[in-house]
Amino acid sequence: MTPTTFSVRTLGCQMNVHDSERMAGLLIDAGYTPVDLVPDAAARATDAGDGGADIVVVNTCSVRENAATRLFGNLGQLAAVKRERPGMQIAVGGCLAQQMREEIVHRAPWVDVVFGTHNIDVLPVLLERARHNNEAAVEIEESLKVFPSTLPTKRENPYAAWVSISVGCNNTCTFCIVPSLRGKERDRRPGDILAEIQAVVDAGAIEVTLLGQNVNSYGVGFGDRGAFAKLLRACGQIEGLKRVRFTSPHPAAFSDDVIDAMAETPNVMPSLHMPLQSGSDAVLRQMRRSYRSKKFLGILERVRDKMPDAAITTDIIVGFPGETEEDFAQTLAVVEASRFASAYTFQYSPRPGTPAADRTDQVPADVVTERYQRLIALQDRISTEENEALQGSVVEVLVADGSGRKDEASERISGRARDNRLVHVALPPEQAGPAPRPGDIVRARVTHGAPHYLVADSALAGGLFEIERTRAGDTWQAAQAAAREAREASEHPTTAVGLGMPSLRRP
Numbered sequence: 001m002t003p004t005t006f007s008v009r010t011l012g013c014q015m016n017v018h019d020s021e022r023m024a025g026l027l028i029d030a031g032y033t034p035v036d037l038v039p040d041a042a043a044r045a046t047d048a049g050d051g052g053a054d055i056v057v058v059n060t061c062s063v064r065e066n067a068a069t070r071l072f073g074n075l076g077q078l079a080a081v082k083r084e085r086p087g088m089q090i091a092v093g094g095c096l097a098q099q100m101r102e103e104i105v106h107r108a109p110w111v112d113v114v115f116g117t118h119n120i121d122v123l124p125v126l127l128e129r130a131r132h133n134n135e136a137a138v139e140i141e142e143s144l145k146v147f148p149s150t151l152p153t154k155r156e157n158p159y160a161a162w163v164s165i166s167v168g169c170n171n172t173c174t175f176c177i178v179p180s181l182r183g184k185e186r187d188r189r190p191g192d193i194l195a196e197i198q199a200v201v202d203a204g205a206i207e208v209t210l211l212g213q214n215v216n217s218y219g220v221g222f223g224d225r226g227a228f229a230k231l232l233r234a235c236g237q238i239e240g241l242k243r244v245r246f247t248s249p250h251p252a253a254f255s256d257d258v259i260d261a262m263a264e265t266p267n268v269m270p271s272l273h274m275p276l277q278s279g280s281d282a283v284l285r286q287m288r289r290s291y292r293s294k295k296f297l298g299i300l301e302r303v304r305d306k307m308p309d310a311a312i313t314t315d316i317i318v319g320f321p322g323e324t325e326e327d328f329a330q331t332l333a334v335v336e337a338s339r340f341a342s343a344y345t346f347q348y349s350p351r352p353g354t355p356a357a358d359r360t361d362q363v364p365a366d367v368v369t370e371r372y373q374r375l376i377a378l379q380d381r382i383s384t385e386e387n388e389a390l391q392g393s394v395v396e397v398l399v400a401d402g403s404g405r406k407d408e409a410s411e412r413i414s415g416r417a418r419d420n421r422l423v424h425v426a427l428p429p430e431q432a433g434p435a436p437r438p439g440d441i442v443r444a445r446v447t448h449g450a451p452h453y454l455v456a457d458s459a460l461a462g463g464l465f466e467i468e469r470t471r472a473g474d475t476w477q478a479a480q481a482a483a484r485e486a487r488e489a490s491e492h493p494t495t496a497v498g499l500g501m502p503s504l505r506r507p
């Protein structure tokens, strides 16, 4: 029997990436097969992002600019594919689905399923219902019924895993749509989180990223303000877990016990991504972000005092309504003082449904763009200086899956250093023994610091190059072998065993 294939297309943030892993896990449990395991199906993929699958799930994001226009543009392309592929189903989930609900099927009647951020678990049932009733199935919940992390998950890679510790947010930043779409913060019990971490480690992962809209307010739901620091320390007790990261903390709730826990727990990595958003206190007030630039800089100072090798990254919005040249100059000053390793910079654009979108003092687009370019130029200079300062130092790189084209040409492997910097590492010209696999760790010396990455080519001159073969590398190798077997089985269906069954799932 030909398997029914699916593909999940993710737009937006890490929260969405993790939700997509759950959607894939649910679909596999329901007997569907990832399209990349069925070469015949994958070969018919089009530019519409369908992947060639029978079921295409679009996991949307409403934070992106013109998100709705882009979604309907994409759905229009998928409609053309669907006309040529009888029986194909299109499902739309994520933040934009939560926001637009039935409007999606009104504007795109060829969509089969719309589901929200609070009810990912119903996806397989809705697909079934839409097929059976031959009409669109739309179901949106106002609040969370099943904590998403209890759902089956098809993790993107076996060596590193996202683990949700909370969903939703109790803050009310005036530019952000998250609170109205994801609801109030809900915290998972520490025991459940640690059990999930143990399970992913047992399944081969050596890196875990704790995920929440506001990770360091974790515990507010069950009355323990020290819960996040305790959780970090508890991660330090998990045998075989080599790297712990988290994203994103809020400066207002960033307490010294978290800094101490980071510094004193060896497997918590020396990296911190903490959104600044603006360096102007007036703008922060308008954004309804309750910290001020002095507090932000104070946190960085204490983090660096305890972890001198920490790399700190941030998010910054340029051109928030009412932002003056003086406000922007303060952002530049804070960026200069912060010495961020890198920054995600955004030009403000109004998100319908947020308080800031209704303001009449929007900054003209050309002014925003000009400020944005100045900010990028400043941050690029700082990133370059910071990365050049690392030349000659030793980096420990967790090798990532899927080397870029540049890597293939240059025979480099890529991955993340302990401080989360991207590093390209040259293999020795004549390598003895097997090459490092995704999930393995290599050590090399930095030979060049570029604005957005490091190059560690010490092996080319006969210098440092060490490979630590890890359990994660073994798991990656086993997963590759299983995927190969599944592909072969789908090419020769008569010999297929257990196609589409959960046994194919890699944890």
Ligand code: SF4
Pocket (backbone or CB within 6 Å): 169, 170, 171, 172, 173, 176, 177, 178, 179, 213, 214, 250
């Ligand atoms: S802290 Fe602010 S920006 Fe972050 S999710 Fe909550 S409301 Fe949005």
